[in-house]
Amino acid sequence: MSHLFDFSYHNPTQIHFGPSSFSRLAELIPRDARVLLLYGGGSILANGIHARVRDALGDVEVVEFGGVEPNPTLETLARAVDVVRARQIDFVLAVGGGSVADGAKFVACAALYDGDGWDIVSGRHKPVAALPVGVVLTLPATGSESNAGAVVTRAATREKRVVYVPPARPRFAILDPQVMSSLPDRQLQNGLVDAFMHVCEQYLTTPVGALVQDGYAEAVLRALKTLADDFANRHTPAWRQNMMWAANQALCGIIGVGVPQDWATHRIAVELTALYGLDHGRTLSIIQPWLLRETIEAKRAKLGQLGCAVFGLPAADAEATIAALEAFYRRLGMPVHLADAGIDDADAAERVMQALRAHGNAALGGHAELDDAKTWRIVHAACSR
Ligand code: NZQ
Ligand code: ZN
Numbered sequence: 001m002s003h004l005f006d007f008s009y010h011n012p013t014q015i016h017f018g019p020s021s022f023s024r025l026a027e028l029i030p031r032d033a034r035v036l037l038l039y040g041g042g043s044i045l046a047n048g049i050h051a052r053v054r055d056a057l058g059d060v061e062v063v064e065f066g067g068v069e070p071n072p073t074l075e076t077l078a079r080a081v082d083v084v085r086a087r088q089i090d091f092v093l094a095v096g097g098g099s100v101a102d103g104a105k106f107v108a109c110a111a112l113y114d115g116d117g118w119d120i121v122s123g124r125h126k127p128v129a130a131l132p133v134g135v136v137l138t139l140p141a142t143g144s145e146s147n148a149g150a151v152v153t154r155a156a157t158r159e160k161r162v163v164y165v166p167p168a169r170p171r172f173a174i175l176d177p178q179v180m181s182s183l184p185d186r187q188l189q190n191g192l193v194d195a196f197m198h199v200c201e202q203y204l205t206t207p208v209g210a211l212v213q214d215g216y217a218e219a220v221l222r223a224l225k226t227l228a229d230d231f232a233n234r235h236t237p238a239w240r241q242n243m244m245w246a247a248n249q250a251l252c253g254i255i256g257v258g259v260p261q262d263w264a265t266h267r268i269a270v271e272l273t274a275l276y277g278l279d280h281g282r283t284l285s286i287i288q289p290w291l292l293r294e295t296i297e298a299k300r301a302k303l304g305q306l307g308c309a310v311f312g313l314p315a316a317d318a319e320a321t322i323a324a325l326e327a328f329y330r331r332l333g334m335p336v337h338l339a340d341a342g343i344d345d346a347d348a349a350e351r352v353m354q355a356l357r358a359h360g361n362a363a364l365g366g367h368a369e370l371d372d373a374k375t376w377r378i379v380h381a382a383c384s385r
Pocket of ligand 1: 039040041042043044047068069070071072096097098099100102138139140141142143144147148149150151179180181182183184187190191194251266280
């Protein structure tokens with residue numbers, strides 16, 4: 001293929017960016033709304049974000065639901081759905097990172113669906129309506145604040161799945177880079193690498209002459225690379241502003257329009273979270289270098305382009321680009337093998353393969369024609385001791 005696919009693009013999330021963005025909350029939520037304020041494990045209580053949100057909301061009726069865990073579970077979100085129904089909530093406001101934003105989208109859909117919530121996550125039920133959702137982002141990483149994705153885990157079966165719920169795409173997102181001041185370095189590293197991977201998944205395939213998409217992808221990757229090189233300045237306003245906008249742009253949908261995508265790193269890495277509870281960003285740096293080595297021929301041209309455009313390599317060289325990527329993750333303190341993440345499990349590779357097979361992700365096909373044997377080699381390289 002050497003041309004763009006047909007596409008239609010519409011991202012209706014209104015983004016309010018900057019230090020004064022919290023004050024917009026009052027006008028963004030109808031005065032007569034009954035709002036569910038959904039949040040995570042309590043970081044917003046300790047860092048003052050909760051107080052700022054409540055202050056900005058004024059006298060709007062608010063019901064709070066905390067305790068949404070990282071990698072949110074169906075089980076916890078189902079309790080939030082019960083609250084929405086019991087209290088006749090008509091607006092869901094997420095205050096948190098990707099987990100809370102994703103949870104809000106699920107809750108907004110599930111509240112209007114009488115069946116089992118897992119039907120939505122598994123794709124058996126495609127929501128056509130949802131309660132309105134807004135997001136106050138506290139952790140730049142996933143892009144969830146302005147996309148239609150939601151990732152939900154069923155704890156009972158250790159299944160973690162991505163679902164697209166366009167009716168629950170946030171109406172608005174509040175992006176104030178100051179909220180990052182309380183983020184631990186680990187979450188900044190995770191966010192940086194997650195955003196970097198989101199661009200890779202939409203870019204590292206085969207060239208189709210997409211000048212705008214390639215140029216834009218490379219700009220976002222270079223920005224993230226610069227932020228990683230400049231990690232010592234992570235507490236400056238400039239660093240935070242760039243990080244927050246880069247992570248949003250990486251997965252708001254614009255980079256991937258009309259071009260082939262390959263989400264295999266994400267699809268495989270998800271099992272490492274489901275099985276071992278690893279942070280999402282860390283699972284990606286464990287899988288991606290090995291996946292690229294296995295699929296190097298299919299991705300050779302784009303890898304070469306990436307190496308020159310982002311890592312300043314003097315010539316297109318796919319092998320050198322993979323080495324540069326791996327060194328980049330290592331410099332940021334990210335694991336590039338399961339053992340680096342402190343997981344000591346002699347059966348890890350078999351366990352991961354079993355889960356991938358059970359979930360239909362062991363032979364993803366795609367432009368690199370991933371089959372069970374290729375996936376097995378990737379997983380063994382990344383997870384075997
Ligand atoms: O729960 P609290 O107490 O808020 O603490 C969180 C959590 O422990 C903490 N945190 C967030 N903001 C903070 C803060 N701590 C101090 N100060 C702040 N300002 O950070 C921890 C991680 O939060 P989480 O929301 O889980 O992180 P992230 O934003 O990386 O989200 C990860 C989830 O998003 C999914 C992942 O699979 C995972 O479930 N993804 C969603 C995507 C999407 N919707 O498009 C795409 C991604 O590829 C990803 O799969
Ligand atoms: Zn991701």
